Amino acid sequence: MTNIDGLNLTEMSEPDGVVLVAGDGGLIGSYAAREYHSLGWEVHGVSRRDLATEWTHHSADLLTGEGLPVGVLSRVTHLVFGAYVEKSTEAELIQVNDALLQNTLDALHRNGAPLKHVTIYQGGKAYGHHLGFFNTPAKETDPRLIAPHFYYTQEDLLKRNARERGFAWTAIRPEGVTGYATGNPMNLLMVIGVYAAINKELGLPLRFPGTRAAYDVLYQTTDAELLGRATVWAGSEPKADGEAFNVTNGDVFRWSQLWPKFARHFAMEYAEPQQMSLAEAMPMRKHVWESLVERHGLRATPFEQLVGWGVGDFLFHHEADNITSTVKVRQAGFADVLDTETRLLELFDKLIEAKILPPLTA
Numbered sequence: 001m002t003n004i005d006g007l008n009l010t011e012m013s014e015p016d017g018v019v020l021v022a023g024d025g026g027l028i029g030s031y032a033a034r035e036y037h038s039l040g041w042e043v044h045g046v047s048r049r050d051l052a053t054e055w056t057h058h059s060a061d062l063l064t065g066e067g068l069p070v071g072v073l074s075r076v077t078h079l080v081f082g083a084y085v086e087k088s089t090e091a092e093l094i095q096v097n098d099a100l101l102q103n104t105l106d107a108l109h110r111n112g113a114p115l116k117h118v119t120i121y122q123g124g125k126a127y128g129h130h131l132g133f134f135n136t137p138a139k140e141t142d143p144r145l146i147a148p149h150f151y152y153t154q155e156d157l158l159k160r161n162a163r164e165r166g167f168a169w170t171a172i173r174p175e176g177v178t179g180y181a182t183g184n185p186m187n188l189l190m191v192i193g194v195y196a197a198i199n200k201e202l203g204l205p206l207r208f209p210g211t212r213a214a215y216d217v218l219y220q221t222t223d224a225e226l227l228g229r230a231t232v233w234a235g236s237e238p239k240a241d242g243e244a245f246n247v248t249n250g251d252v253f254r255w256s257q258l259w260p261k262f263a264r265h266f267a268m269e270y271a272e273p274q275q276m277s278l279a280e281a282m283p284m285r286k287h288v289w290e291s292l293v294e295r296h297g298l299r300a301t302p303f304e305q306l307v308g309w310g311v312g313d314f315l316f317h318h319e320a321d322n323i324t325s326t327v328k329v330r331q332a333g334f335a336d337v338l339d340t341e342t343r344l345l346e347l348f349d350k351l352i353e354a355k356i357l358p359p360l361t362a
Contacts, residue, residue: 014039016236017077017116021045022062022104024053027181027224028121028174029082035228036080044072047083062100065107073111078235079104079118094150101154105161115167117235120158122151122173122244124322129175133320136218140173140244140328155244168241170234172227175248175324176315178344179224180351185308188221188315189347193357194307195278196266198288201358205269208259209276210316215256218321220248223338223347230334239332246324250337255316258341265345267360275317278309296358 019036023029024045033055037043043055046068051057060067062083083100087093101120108115128134128145135142144152155171162169178189196206208215230247234240263270286303293300351357 015041017041017114018072018075019043019078019080019235020072020076020108021055021080021082022100023047023081023083024055024057025049025051025181025184026082026084027177027179027184027187028227029080030181030184031179031224031228032080032082032119032231035225035232036078039232041078044069044076062104063096065103068107070111073108073113076108076113077116079108079115080231080235081118081120090148090150094148094153097150098153098157102157102161105158105165109165115165117241118158118162118167118169119231119234120154120169120171122155122171124173124175124324125149126151126173126244127324129318129322130314132318136321136323137325138246138323139325140246159242162242168238170240170242171244172230172234173244173246173324174222174227175246175322176219176221177224177227178221178347180347180354180356185305186311187308188311189344189351190307191278191309191312192262192344193348193351194289195282195312196262196268197292197358198282198285200266200268201288201292202285205271206259206263206266207271208255208273208316209278209312210255210273211275211319212273213319214315214317215259215273216254217319218252218254218323219315219318220252220323221340221344222248223340223343226336226338229336230329233334237333243328243332245329245332245334246326247329247334248324248326249340249343250326251340252323253340258344261341261345262348265348265360278312278316282307282309292358296355298355298358 019041021029021033024033025047033043033045037055045055045057046060048061050059058069085096087096127138158169176188199206260270289303352359
């Protein structure tokens with residue numbers, strides 16, 4: 001893999017320490033851990049769940065410190081912070097997620113970790129995506145919103161700690177991350193795949209379940225593998241120190257361009273959009289999915305942990321363009337891109353091969 005200057009990114013990220021991935025059970029954290037592990041780094045992950053992983057996983061609570069691998073903490077050079085706790089209000093989100101990050105940094109400092117770099121993740125909410133319309137293409141230099149958000153408070157917290165304790169840091173801002181992590185429902189890929197499979201089983205055409213306006217706006221996604229590569233790059237690149245970077249696949253699309261192609265790929269009929277609430281409708285189709293799991297021997301995951309239907313409802317009803325500029329990260333040296341349409345179809349096939357989605361011909 002090379003960047004725009006012809007530099008080999010694999011050589012730039014040769015193993016140079018010990019990586020701790022906070023939240024390795026999540027979509028972003030699991031792919032970052034896998035990427036570091038594939039390059040030969042010593043990787044340790046922590047999350048509250050028990051996980052079977054390629055890297056070394058520790059079941060621990062970052063809020064209380066219970067279960068943290070003290071012996072490992074004393075050797076950590078790179079922290080990838082993908083931990084997150086959902087709360088119903090912004091004040092609660094700030095309180096708990098700031099505590100997660102500060103507690104992790106304090107545990108590393110207390111145990112004498114030779115910490116070199118910390119990566120945190122943000123997203124389109126830094127620009128106001130969750131509020132509706134926002135200025136596009138959004139740039140990292142855009143001013144913050146007056147509305148408080150834990151992205152801002154975590155970044156400020158990280159800056160203070162980096163200044164006082166002498167490590168580098170980078171904030172990466174993906175959008176609509178696509179991939180698969182067992183038991184992690186916050187995943188657009190699974191929303192589309194499971195929704196399509198249930199419709200097909202019921203003999204229904206594939207319809208976009210959002211508004212007509214949302215069907216036609218410009219959108220973008222970030223492949224989880226690409227995001228993992230960006231994470232490794234940031235952890236070893238001096239130009240990434242103290243910077244925030246938008247990281248997406250590098251293209252934009254309209255759902256109206258992709259949904260007919262999804263239908264063809266899944267060997268389904270296509271129909272025009274029909275606005276609905278996935279969060280209300282799809283739990284009532286749980287029995288249909290369970291029948292598919294049994295008939296095709298699919299990986300058994302509780303339906304409630306399989307898909308976050310609210311993710312689809314939010315994105316498929318968002319009626320403003322969502323575009324962030326990736327010029328800054330490319331100029332800094334990370335130029336990895338993917339064609340979103342091709343990649344999504346490839347990922348659906350990978351989910352079928354892994355027996356997470358049913359076969360196309362069924």
